[in-house]
Amino acid sequence: MGEFELIRRFFAAAPCAQAAAGVALGVGDDCALLQPAAGEQLAISTDTLVAGVHFPESCDPFLLGQRALAVSASDLAAMGATPLAFTLALTLPAADEAWLEGFARGLDRMARGCGLALAGGDTTRGPLCLTLTVFGRVPAGQALTRAGARPGDLLCVGGSLGDGAGALPLVLGTAQAPAQAADYLLARYWSPQPQLALGEWLRGRASAALDISDGLLADCGHISRASKVAVHIDRERLPLSAALLDLHGREAALQHALSGGDDYRLAFSLPPALLAELRAAWPEVTVIGRVEAGEGVHLLDAGGGELRPPSAGYQHF
Known part of the structure; x- marks a missing residue:
């Protein structure tokens, strides 16, 4: 042929x-x-x-x-x-x-x-x-970009994190999971659903946005640098699926959510005045942090103390 x-x-x-x-x-x-x-x-x-x-x-x-x-x-x-x-x-x-x-x-x-x-x-x-x-x-002029986040904005994500990275042992055949959990995680890896409707809704509302492909910490770093702000992430507010928690446990699931990548959820900054409208239209969206003056990405524990994650995310080189 x-x-x-x-x-x-x-x-x-x-x-x-x-x-x-x-x-x-x-x-x-x-x-x-x-x-x-x-x-x-x-x-x-x-x-x-x-x-x-x-x-x-x-x-x-x-x-x-x-x-x-x-x-x-x-x-x-x-x-x-x-x-x-x-x-x-x-x-x-x-x-x-x-x-x-x-x-x-x-x-x-x-x-x-x-x-x-x-x-x-x-x-x-x-x-x-x-x-x-x-x-x-x-x-024209309405595209969402990584620049534009402002101190006082909320940091939001479009759904559960860590599922794609958490599915990798199932993809490679190095782990097994109950059928329901395996089906969910494998679907999140092989057929992630681009959040196109959410992206269109965010035009004129979000101040900055990107999709999470290399890990939440690494990708939020792009917003921080492009917008010249500090991004604060509350670790305990990260949305984790039941399937991910069942397969990996909470600590490993959190690490997948922070730096595993392959999520293809949207992360975006939003003025607080728009939060009620956002939640009414997109109840699955979660507020996971905030934008402040400064620079860099800061991971916080439940008490507000800063954590040092073992890995920031995927890099090719």
């Missing part, structure tokens, strides 16, 4: 590659043509996932297809962008039809769930590697 037949069979014919609003020209030409409405800006993000680094060498391709797109779409949520389209650069060791069928099916499911149209990409031979670029649209 040649490159172009592979593209036609598994990607160009997929439901997510068909005509979509905002995509003037999709798969099949030298470039895709995107056309957001007047008064909108394009939000663009690229992620690369490498076998053996970001996912196990041997894994279910259907699940991998979902995860690969979800982690990229989460960046759109962090900017408050409405999903538009994506491209896929796929490096494969071989054109395995069964693998491609499963991967394309998982990719399509996540794409349609997120409202993303496949607009193009590339395929080549080599070690398994996936590079996805996502495009979103946002009203």
